[in-house]
Amino acid sequence: MGTLYVVVSNTHLSDVTWRHIDVLVPHGTDSGDLTNDIKAIKATVAKPYTPDPGQESPNFTYFKDNRFRAAAPSRGQMTLPAQESFVLKLENIPVSDKAGLVLIAINELAWGGDLGKPPAPWPSVTNLALVKQTPQIPQNFRADRSLVGAGQGVVLRWDGPNHLDYWIGYPDGSSEPVSPPAQSPPAPYGPHQHIPTRPLSRGTTYTLIAGKTGSNGTVWPGYYLTTTVHAVIPEFESGARAPWVEGTRDRGRITFRGDGVSVDDRNGVPGTVTGGTADVNDVKAAKVKGRSPGSGWVDFPDTGITVHHGPDRDLGTVNATGVNTTWVGDRDGGKGWIGFPQAGVDIRKDGGQAWGALSADKADLNEVTAQWVEGRNGTKSRLAFTDTGVKITDPEGHRGTIVAGETNVRSVVTPWVSGPMPGAGWITFREEGVDVMRDSAVTFGTIRADSFEGKHEGTGRPLHRRLPPYEWPPKTSDSKQTPAKSRDLAVDPE
Structure with a gap:
């Protein structure tokens, strides 16, 4: 891109009257052409002057063909005061590739001045010479995409001299040569491109190295340009360090602490970890719950664990193949409990060591050792086991009755x-x-x-x-x- 300034001056001590000034820009692809896209050029009055009262300030715009014109909006005549000047500006000029001399023609229709020049039917012509040179260094190093997703490749492009050798450098200091075009372009300067051989896994800064290779293979780099391309999902072979990681949409956050990590939701309170399987050495939690809304859950009071079910704190059920424990008791510590000594089962009462009562519909045992056996609720007789045998009493403590179909005893x-x-x-x-x-x-x-004998x-x-x-x-x-x-x-x- 180039910019051209044209300074218009009245060097006389008298005013000059003028109608228009045209700037003719050669366009095409030859060495004498300034640009091959004339309509891309922007024309403005860079430095205006103060017109006489009742006169207009000039505009500078594209007129036609290769011509840009400065004139009054009404196309009327204007006066440029003595010793006054203004500047016309042509910017954003796409300079054509071929080097050479470019002539810019300036046509003006003006009269007056110190000599009192009369109006002429045609404009006077002045030529300005510009030297157009081909850039000697590479420029415009860029990537087709600065953000690359899965399945998308990286294409690097730049403009530069065709007589230079080029390499692409990677962040680790290595580089790879850029293959020259299959057919050299006729111009000494032109576009180049290269597709890196390494796949993009994370944000990478590519370095364009331009230079010459000597006859002995020595590389003489001369110019460096860089551009960076990012991956939508970056990958890191050795890990990544950050104080925290946050989601882009739901804003959940993982914070890295000295003793591990913490998971928070978008409000900064402890959040939820969802996964198929968790393999950990230790879990610390206020409670553990099933996945569905009505699932049971377990909390951890100071005395152990409690199993609940439903949305409230209703106690739940533990289903297991077996339970290994020293004792089993009611939730109320003052009620009965069962101990498991090596010899069998002990039934205690009142939360202490006193023997308790066993109530059941049927008991199938090989042996029963008891001080006494009594009917339910104390309303039936009792069998007491003394050192000499069995004592039967009724509910009032008096001797009771044995009712049986047959009794076979020695005495x-x-x-x-x-x-x-x-x-x-x-x-x-x-x-x-x-x-x-x-x-x-x-x-x-x-x-x-049958017989009787007595006294x-x-x-x-x-x-x-x-x-x-x-x-x-x-x-x-x-x-x-x-x-x-x-x-x-x-x-x-x-």
């Missing part, structure tokens, strides 16, 4: 024995022997046997008893009683 110690049905006979056991009673009353009954204490008559009230509870409402001593017996009055 029975009891005050009396009765039949199972109401009104049955019964037998009492006193120091002197056995009394057989009938009808659930204190009336002697009958012994039936009647010398009287030859059956003994009858006069019985005082006896402490042992009766079998039925008929109030069976047994004599306490043999002195209560007398001869039957009959």
Whole structure:
């Protein structure tokens, strides 16, 4: 690109009247042409002058063909005062490639001045000479894309002399030569391009090295230009260092701290980590929850862990194949608990070491060791296990009754024995022997046997008893009683 300034001066001591000034710019591709794109040139009045009262200030614009004209907007005549000047400017001129001498023609239609020159029917012509030279150094080093995504390559372009050798340098100090064009262009200066052989993985600054290679292979670099190309998704082989990393859209942030990393959401509070699998040595959290909204969750109080379910703090269920623990207890520390010693299971109560109660519908055991066994809720009889055997008591603590289909024992110690049905006979056991009673009353009954042998204490008559009230509870409402001593017996009055 080039810029051309034309200075218009009135060197006279008298005013000069003028109508227009034309600047003719040669355009084409020859060495004598200044540009090959004349309409790209911008024309302005760089330094105006103060016109006489009632006159206009000139404009400078493209007129036609290769001509730019300075004239009044109304195309009328204007006056340039004595010793006054103004400047016409042509900028953004795309200078053509070929070097050479360019002649710029200046045509002006003016009259007056010190000599009082009369108006002429045609303009006077003045030529300005410009020397157009071909650039001797490379320029405009650039990439087709400064931001490259997946599947897009890097293309580097520049303009420069064709007689120079070129290399592309990488950030690590290495370089690669640029192959010359298959057919040298006729101009000594022109466009060049190169596609780097290394794929772009992250932001890279390329260096264009221009120079000459000596006959012995020595490189004599002379010019350096740089341009940088970035990757949409950069890759780093050795890692990256940053105090934090933030998302571009959702603004989640990872901050790197001395003991690890912290994940925050867009509001700066602890955020969420989402992944398929987490392989860590230690997890510290206030709670751990399932992925769905209604999933169970676990929190970690000072005493251990608590399992919940649902949106509230309702306690949940633990499903497992097995549980290894020293003891199991109710959430209330003052209730029963189960301990697991080596010998089996201990059931304790009241949060202490006192033995507790086991309530169940059915128990299938090989052995039961207990001080006593009782019916539910204390409303039935109790079996107590003493050093000499088993003691049966009713709910009031009195001696109770055994009801069974058959009893096979070596010895029975009891005050009396009765039949199972109401009104049955019964037998009492006193120091002197056995009394057989009938009808659930204190009336002697009958012994039936194949043979009988006994004594009647010398009287030859059956003994009858006069019985005082006896402490042992009766079998039925008929109030069976047994004599306490043999002195209560007398001869039957009959």
